[in-house]
Amino acid sequence: MYFGLSEEQEFFHDNVKKFLLDNASIDEIRKIANGDDNSIQKDILQGIVNLGVNSLLVPEEYGGLGTELLHAVSISQALGGGVGPVPFLGSYVMAPLALSLGGNENQKKVYLPKIVSNEIRFGVGLSEFIGAREDAGLEINKNKVSGRALFVIDAENADKIILSTKAGVLFLVDASDKNLKINKLITVDKTRTFHELVLKNVDCEILEQSIENIEIVKKVVDAGRIILAADTLGASESMIEKAVAYSKERKQFNRTIGSFQAVKHMCAEMAADLEPCYSLVWQAAHSFDKDSSEESRLLACQVKSHLSEIGKSISKKATEVHGGMGFTDLLGLHYWFKRIGLNRQILGAPEIVREEAAEIQGFNQ
Amino acid sequence: MDLEFGPEYDDFKKEVQEFCKEYSNAIITSGGDKKFEMHDALSGNSNAKKGKIVNRSDWQRLLIEKGYFARSIPKEYGGFGGEPDIIKSRIIANEFSKYKVPSGMGGQGIDMLVPTLLEWGTEEQKQKYIKSTLHGETIWCQGYSEPNAGSDLANLQTKGELVNGNWVINGQKIWTSTAQFSQMMFCLIRTEPNASKHAGISFILIPMDTPGIEIRPLVDMTLKAGFNEVFFDNVTVPEENLVAKRGEGWSVANSVLGHERGSLANPNATMNRLNSLINLMKEETIDGRRLIDVPSYRDRLLQIQGKVMAVQAHSLRLLSSKINPNQNVKLGGMIQKLVGTELRHELEGLAIDVMGELGTLYEDDPNVRDGGSWQFTYMYFLGLIIGGGTNQIQKNIISERGLGMPREPKVTVEV
Numbered sequence: 001m002y003f004g005l006s007e008e009q010e011f012f013h014d015n016v017k018k019f020l021l022d023n024a025s026i027d028e029i030r031k032i033a034n035g036d037d038n039s040i041q042k043d044i045l046q047g048i049v050n051l052g053v054n055s056l057l058v059p060e061e062y063g064g065l066g067t068e069l070l071h072a073v074s075i076s077q078a079l080g081g082g083v084g085p086v087p088f089l090g091s092y093v094m095a096p097l098a099l100s101l102g103g104n105e106n107q108k109k110v111y112l113p114k115i116v117s118n119e120i121r122f123g124v125g126l127s128e129f130i131g132a133r134e135d136a137g138l139e140i141n142k143n144k145v146s147g148r149a150l151f152v153i154d155a156e157n158a159d160k161i162i163l164s165t166k167a168g169v170l171f172l173v174d175a176s177d178k179n180l181k182i183n184k185l186i187t188v189d190k191t192r193t194f195h196e197l198v199l200k201n202v203d204c205e206i207l208e209q210s211i212e213n214i215e216i217v218k219k220v221v222d223a224g225r226i227i228l229a230a231d232t233l234g235a236s237e238s239m240i241e242k243a244v245a246y247s248k249e250r251k252q253f254n255r256t257i258g259s260f261q262a263v264k265h266m267c268a269e270m271a272a273d274l275e276p277c278y279s280l281v282w283q284a285a286h287s288f289d290k291d292s293s294e295e296s297r298l299l300a301c302q303v304k305s306h307l308s309e310i311g312k313s314i315s316k317k318a319t320e321v322h323g324g325m326g327f328t329d330l331l332g333l334h335y336w337f338k339r340i341g342l343n344r345q346i347l348g349a350p351e352i353v354r355e356e357a358a359e360i361q362g363f364n365q
Numbered sequence: 366m367d368l369e370f371g372p373e374y375d376d377f378k379k380e381v382q383e384f385c386k387e388y389s390n391a392i393i394t395s396g397g398d399k400k401f402e403m404h405d406a407l408s409g410n411s412n413a414k415k416g417k418i419v420n421r422s423d424w425q426r427l428l429i430e431k432g433y434f435a436r437s438i439p440k441e442y443g444g445f446g447g448e449p450d451i452i453k454s455r456i457i458a459n460e461f462s463k464y465k466v467p468s469g470m471g472g473q474g475i476d477m478l479v480p481t482l483l484e485w486g487t488e489e490q491k492q493k494y495i496k497s498t499l500h501g502e503t504i505w506c507q508g509y510s511e512p513n514a515g516s517d518l519a520n521l522q523t524k525g526e527l528v529n530g531n532w533v534i535n536g537q538k539i540w541t542s543t544a545q546f547s548q549m550m551f552c553l554i555r556t557e558p559n560a561s562k563h564a565g566i567s568f569i570l571i572p573m574d575t576p577g578i579e580i581r582p583l584v585d586m587t588l589k590a591g592f593n594e595v596f597f598d599n600v601t602v603p604e605e606n607l608v609a610k611r612g613e614g615w616s617v618a619n620s621v622l623g624h625e626r627g628s629l630a631n632p633n634a635t636m637n638r639l640n641s642l643i644n645l646m647k648e649e650t651i652d653g654r655r656l657i658d659v660p661s662y663r664d665r666l667l668q669i670q671g672k673v674m675a676v677q678a679h680s681l682r683l684l685s686s687k688i689n690p691n692q693n694v695k696l697g698g699m700i701q702k703l704v705g706t707e708l709r710h711e712l713e714g715l716a717i718d719v720m721g722e723l724g725t726l727y728e729d730d731p732n733v734r735d736g737g738s739w740q741f742t743y744m745y746f747l748g749l750i751i752g753g754g755t756n757q758i759q760k761n762i763i764s765e766r767g768l769g770m771p772r773e774p775k776v777t778v779e780v
Binding site (some may be wrong): 168259268269277278290358 | 371666674676695
């Protein structure tokens with residue numbers, strides 16, 4: 001019996017963490033966030049791909065590493081920890097899962113090896129399946145799709161985009177299709193990109209297995225939620241580390257502020273809140289691969305909502321520990337605050353996923 | 366990640382399950398012994414179904430005989446005499462919880478004194494006390510806190526002087542649960558008045574029928590948790606009732622305090638209590654609508670479920686760290702008392718909220734739900750948030766020892 005990340009998973013985690021420390025300092029993050037230098041982001045993405053993160057969830061028979069979701073969780077923790085300004089959730093978690101679960105043999109053969117070789121990168125938009133805001137929604141008519149999709153993940157410079165109908169039918173569109181408009185959304189989180197897609201009779205390629213089986217899109221959503229929870233876990237861990245470190249340096253009243261109980265107790269509360277979250281995130285990822293869809297879906301919902309709540313509280317308290325400096329752009333703490341804030345809302349905000357968790361357990365009849 | 370205990374445990378698990386099926390929902394009678402009344406609510410058992418009825422001392426004997434209690438305590442001291450095996454202990458706890466089989470006795474004698482004597486006691490002390498404690502024949506109370514020694518426990522002032530081969534003890538203890546039922550007290554006494562604060566304390570065993578002991582009940586907000594104040598007026602006990610050496614009492618007490626803190630909020634009991642809450646919310650109605658169908662109640666339930674699932678997963682990680690010594694979960698162990706007690710208090714409080722006015726019923730009211738256990742446990746866990754090292758003290762420990770934050774500077778000016 002062993003409950004935790006394996007040595008290999010720790011290794012992946014540490015490599016990504018170190019890479020980000022070396023290559024994505026707060027100055028670089030700021031340049032990317034301000035849109036000052038696009039080449040930095042490209043280099044960071046190339047570096048992450050060189051570490052193999054794109055191949056993790058592609059099955060071995062298609063040239064990938066075929067790892068468990070827990071591997072991706074360990075990477076996601078590291079990316080959250082360093083506010084990694086790279087596509088991951090959509091391109092390298094949800095896309096390979098959607099293709100390998102929903103694609104027919106031909107689609108898998110065509111696309112999965114190209115994720116590994118980094119020839120094709122996918123964006124993924126499932127917000128309209130989970131809960132369509134405004135007038136968003138997609139209709140397929142004779143292999144042409146029309147409508148509007150919001151909060152498409154990792155669509156920046158993507159080659160193909162995976163979308164879903166309300167009924168859970170997954171399909172691909174070509175990002176270069178002339179009938180497709182891709183507009184960047186301006187969110188608070190500048191470390192990742194989210195887009196609006198406007199489609200008018202865009203050619204689409206349906207992932208065949210998903211036509212009759214709504215479980216496929218649900219499984220992709222489960223994975224996405226667990227990965228987001230892991231991202232919040234890593235980001236929260238970093239915020240606590242920064243708060244504790246700052247409290248040991250900053251002096252007021254001739255004392256380091258970390259010696260005041262008011263400050264110490266905030267830090268202890270953050271640590272006590274976060275510590276069980278590691279266990280919950282890892283168990284949810286393990287359950288994703290091992291347990292029935294009902295059990296694992298309950299965990300995926302609960303991990304998403306619980307980490308959203310804990311992340312919200314930690315991002316507030318850690319900022320407060322920094323006092324006025326926490327509120328400035330100088331320190332850049334807000335990149336973590338905002339990343340956690342965005343993770344909370346995407347793929348189902350806490351109340352939405354808790355209601356799903358209630359349905360899974362048959363609470364609401 | 367590997368959550369399987371391994372095939373070598375399959376037979377053991379089967380054996381435990383057979384036993385559990387036989388005694389599922391068993392009722393343990395305590396012969397009118399009031400101190401066991403709260404046992405069920407605290408351990409998360411609120412059984413609607415009734416199983417076999419067993420006398421408490423027979424039950425205790427049966428559990429030890431089977432190795433489901435006192436498993437790794439040597440036979441010569443009245444235990445089962447098995448090899449320590451964390452996984453087997455966990456299997457026992459899990460299956461007992463799953464089949465709603467009542468656990469063995471707890472209490473401070475079994476949870477704290479027995480491990481203390483095993484580590485520090487003389488052979489004679491072990492022989493004399495451990496067996497009768499395990500079998501529920503000797504009940505113990507703990508004499509640590511004093512009116513001026515709460516969070517600052519080492520400030521305790523109850524005095525012990527060695528006079529003609531006897532300890533003569535004078536002073537007062539407080540928060541002494543079960544003192545009125547106990548045969549013995551294990552006690553921290555200041556025996557070295559000239560030594561420094563921590564080095565002046567000794568660990569002494571006191572028979573409760575010794576002349577000069579007065580017990581006054583200290584009624585708590587639950588009206589039945591059973592605390593006391595205990596007064597000592599020239600209480601005289603033999604010199605050999607000292608455990609370890611003179612002045613080592615602080616170390617002795619600290620060696621088992623961590624054990625108490627972990628056991629204050631058992632995740633299995635919390636999960637059972639959550640399941641009882643879910644059942645309550647499915648059975649109780651408001652305007653004919655099930656409570657669980659009220660969206661705001663349901664959302665609060667789901668929030669708590671997320672927290673319960675997190676501490677359950679966490680207990681697996683802590684278990685794993687005991688089996689795999691390289692796994693570092695230092696902070697993970699420190700947070701248990703804080704997180705577990707706050708969570709239980711919140712969970713019990715939700716049950717009261719969803720029942721609304723009905724939730725305020727208590728004691729023998731004919732309309733009271735689940736024997737008033739929700740109110741009782743809600744208040745009792747507030748007591749646990751304060752007791753066993755207040756949760757504010759826990760936060761000091763987490764921040765100082767876990768996060769390496771500086772200690773509060775000592776106040777040098779007398780006020």
